[in-house]
Each structure stands twice: as structure tokens, then as C-alpha cells.
Amino acid sequence: MSVIPPDAPSTAPDAAPAEGTGRPRIGIILSNLGTPDAPTPAAVRAYLREFLSDTRVIEVPRLVWFFILRLFVLPFRPRRVAHAYAGIWQEDSPMRLILAAQVAGVQQRLDTAFPGADVLVRPGMSYGRPALRASLDELQAAGCDQLLVLPLFPQYSATSSAVAYDQTGRWLRAQRRLPGLQIVRDYHDHPGYIAALADSIRRHWAVHGRAERLLFSYHGIPQPYADKGDPYPQQCHATTAAVVRALGLAEGEWDISFQSRFGLQEWVKPYTSELLAQWGGAGVASVQVLCPAFSADCLETLEEIAVENRDIFLKAGGQRYEYVPALNADPAHLDFLAGLLASRITALR
Ligand SMILES: C=CC1=C(C)c2cc3[nH]c(cc4nc(cc5[nH]c(cc1n2)c(C)c5CCC(=O)O)C(CCC(=O)O)=C4C)c(C)c3C=C
Numbered sequence: 420m421s422v423i424p425p426d427a428p429s430t431a432p433d434a435a436p437a438e439g440t441g442r443p444r445i446g447i448i449l450s451n452l453g454t455p456d457a458p459t460p461a462a463v464r465a466y467l468r469e470f471l472s473d474t475r476v477i478e479v480p481r482l483v484w485f486f487i488l489r490l491f492v493l494p495f496r497p498r499r500v501a502h503a504y505a506g507i508w509q510e511d512s513p514m515r516l517i518l519a520a521q522v523a524g525v526q527q528r529l530d531t532a533f534p535g536a537d538v539l540v541r542p543g544m545s546y547g548r549p550a551l552r553a554s555l556d557e558l559q560a561a562g563c564d565q566l567l568v569l570p571l572f573p574q575y576s577a578t579s580s581a582v583a584y585d586q587t588g589r590w591l592r593a594q595r596r597l598p599g600l601q602i603v604r605d606y607h608d609h610p611g612y613i614a615a616l617a618d619s620i621r622r623h624w625a626v627h628g629r630a631e632r633l634l635f636s637y638h639g640i641p642q643p644y645a646d647k648g649d650p651y652p653q654q655c656h657a658t659t660a661a662v663v664r665a666l667g668l669a670e671g672e673w674d675i676s677f678q679s680r681f682g683l684q685e686w687v688k689p690y691t692s693e694l695l696a697q698w699g700g701a702g703v704a705s706v707q708v709l710c711p712a713f714s715a716d717c718l719e720t721l722e723e724i725a726v727e728n729r730d731i732f733l734k735a736g737g738q739r740y741e742y743v744p745a746l747n748a749d750p751a752h753l754d755f756l757a758g759l760l761a762s763r764i765t766a767l768r
């Protein structure tokens with residue numbers, strides 16, 4: 420369970436802004452969801468306990484969920500999920516490795532764009548390591564008095580992006596000397612992001628040729644969350660429409676679906692696995708799947724989409740299945756992210 424810091428500001432003296440440069444020192448956090456420390460049941464259990472204790476993610480009444488989580492989820496799920504992580508693990512979790520590469524690439528681009536300026540870029544996970552709040556501590560200790568937080572969720576959801584706001588808010592609550600702060604809420608229809616996605620598909624086509632269908636598969640959320648006003652599904656549809664326009668796709672050449680369903684509730688539909696099974700059975704021979712909600716490859720893309728859903732499609736009768744990788748640390752993605760941040764930095768100077 421995450422520990423909320425005390426409301427009173429810390430007794431430690433806050434670092435002063437950088438002196439002598441005449442410019443504010445700017446700290447940037449690239450934030451993602453978080454991932455276990457190791458592909459083991461113990462590490463996955465610790466990760467799931469923190470993640471699934473967040474009321475942003477699970478809206479079941481606390482006492483009821485306390486028992487469900489401890490009696491039915493944490494004793495069983497970690498073993499199965501750890502096995503899935505073991506299948507995608509590199510020297511570390513892909514999400515953490517990719518975030519480190521994204522941070523390095525954005526730092527290098529901002530150093531070039533703002534020569535002589537003090538811009539520090541750091542990674543920050545909502546759950547697990549490196550924690551968003553620890554990176555904020557680090558930036559503050561380095562004297563940053565202007566902070567920019569960029570959650571790497573292109574489409575806003577209360578279950579993902581809002582957690583980065585919550586973590587930042589908890590950190591602020593414990594500070595006496597507050598920095599200037601901006602948080603990027605979403606970039607689901609930003610022309611640079613749409614261009615980077617469309618370009619990644621064109622590059623995939625250049626190597627592999629085209630398939631009969633292009634499927635845009637997004638991480639799902641429970642349908643009741645959408646009914647209560649979470650704009651995530653609309654933003655997923657808007658991203659898809661913009662990429663479809665950029666690629667000039669015709670009706671019938673593409674579709675949209677939602678993956679990663681968890682629990683017994685109804686989630687936003689159609690479900691990726693059901694749609695792929697239906698297509699395979701209906702004679703669709705080839706499909707390419709893109710996951711635009713994920714700025715970095717992770718368990719949900721490398722295992723659920725690239726392995727599990729491939730099996731579903733091929734077993735149902737499909738013949739060719741390809742996953743188009745996430746934007747990760749592609750130069751076009753890093754250029755876009757650095758450009759998005761540069762426009763905010765310019766407004767600060
Ligand atoms: C109610 C449960 C969940 C909601 C709502 C949810 C929303 C959501 N998640 C992401 C991005 C990622 N989720 C990832 C893993 C993951 N997600 C859930 C549950 C919900 N997600 C679980 C339980 C897990 C862990 C794996 C498992 O037990 O099945 C990941 C991958 C992390 C990794 O380590 O690789 C990402 C990324 C978004 C964008 C989102 C809402 C839009």
C-alpha cells in the first residue's frame with residue numbers, strides 16, 4: 420500500500436533555486452505507470468498490492484476490496500503474472516529500460532534546444548521504482564524551481580494519468596517552498612503524436628507489407644468509469660480517427676478494440692480478444708495490431724498482444740498476425756516529446 424506523507428511540510432530545508440545563471444532551473448519528470456522489481460511472485464505481489472490498493476484504479480468499497488484483494492487476488496495472481504513477466508524480462512522490466520532510454524533521449528534533445536539552460540529530466544513511476552515522488556525530491560534537491568510533469572499516457576484516464584497528478588500533489592503537500600508546476604494532461608490528438616504513430620505504421624508496412632486489417636487496441640477501463648465521465652474512450656476514438664485520416668484508410672480496413680480486462684465487471688467494448696477470434700473465424704487472413712495507449716512496450720503489449728492474442732487469432736483461423744511495436748525510444752517519438760516539453764519551457768523563460 421502506498422504511504423501518504425504527512426500533511427505538514429518537511430522539516431528539512433528546501434533547496435534554493437540555482438543561483439548565478441539568471442535562469443530558473445527546470446526539472447522534468449517523464450512518468451509511467453510502474454512495473455515490478457523482478458519477475459518473481461514476491462515482487463509482483465508487492466507491485467500489485469500497491470497498484471490495486473489505489474482507489475483511482477479500483478472503485479470497489481474499501482472494506483469489500485480489502486478482503487477480495489487479500490483472499491482472492493494476491494494469493495493467486497502473482498504466480499501467473501510473474502510467469503508472464505519472466506517471458507518478456509530483459510536485464511530489467513522493458514517498461515523501466517524504455518523509460519530510461521526516453522529520459523536520456525529527451526534530456527539530450529533539450530540540452531541541444533536550450534544550450535546553457537539548466538534542464539534536468541528524470542523518470543518517475545506512479546507505482547514502484549523509480550518513484551515519481553523520489554524523482555521530485557531529487558529535482559528539488561538539485562535546485563529546480565520550475566517543474567514539468569509529463570505522464571506518458573497519450574489518452575487521459577482517471578485510472579492512469581490522474582495518478583501522476585495524485586503523486587505530485589502528495590509530494591507538494593509535504594513541501595514548504597513550492598516550485599512552479601505544469602502537468603501535461605494528455606496529448607491524444609497532438610499532431611506530432613499522430614504523425615509519429617502514422618509514421619511507425621508506414622515504416623512497419625515498408626518492411627512487412629500491409630495486412631487486411633489494422634487493429635487499434637487500447638488498454639481498457641471498466642465501463643462504469645466511462646459512464647461516470649472518464650473521457651478515456653472518447654480520446655482513444657479520437658486518436659484512432661486522426662491516425663486513420665493520416666494514413667488514408669478506408670472503412671473496413673481498420674477497427675478499434677480494448678484489451679487487458681481485469682475482474683468481473685463489464686469493460687469498454689469491443690474486447691480485443693473477442694474481436695480477433697471473430698475475425699479469425701470469419702476468414703480475415705491477416706491482421707496488424709497497434710497499441711497507441713502504450714508509450715512503451717510492456718507486459719500488456721509484449722505478452723498479451725504479441726503472444727496471447729496472436730494465439731487467439733491463429734487458432735480461430737487467421738494466418739498472419741503482426742504486432743506493431745510501441746513508439747518507445749524511436750527518434751520520432753523522442754523528437755515529439757522533447758518538442759512538447761520545449762513549448763512549455765519556452766513559456767517559462
Ligand atoms: C481495474 C484494473 C485496471 C485498470 C482500470 C487499468 C487501467 C490502465 N492501465 C494502463 C496501463 C498499464 N497497465 C498495466 C498492467 C496492469 N493493469 C492492471 C489493471 C488495470 N489497469 C493490472 C492488474 C496490471 C498488471 C498485470 C496483471 O496483473 O495483469 C501495464 C503494464 C505494466 C508492466 O509492468 O509492464 C500498463 C502499461 C492504462 C494506460 C490504463 C488506463 C487507461
Ligand SMILES: [Fe+2]
Nearest residue numbers: 452638679719
Ligand atoms: Fe493496466
Ligand SMILES: [Fe+2]
Nearest residue numbers: 679680719723
Ligand atoms: Fe494484461
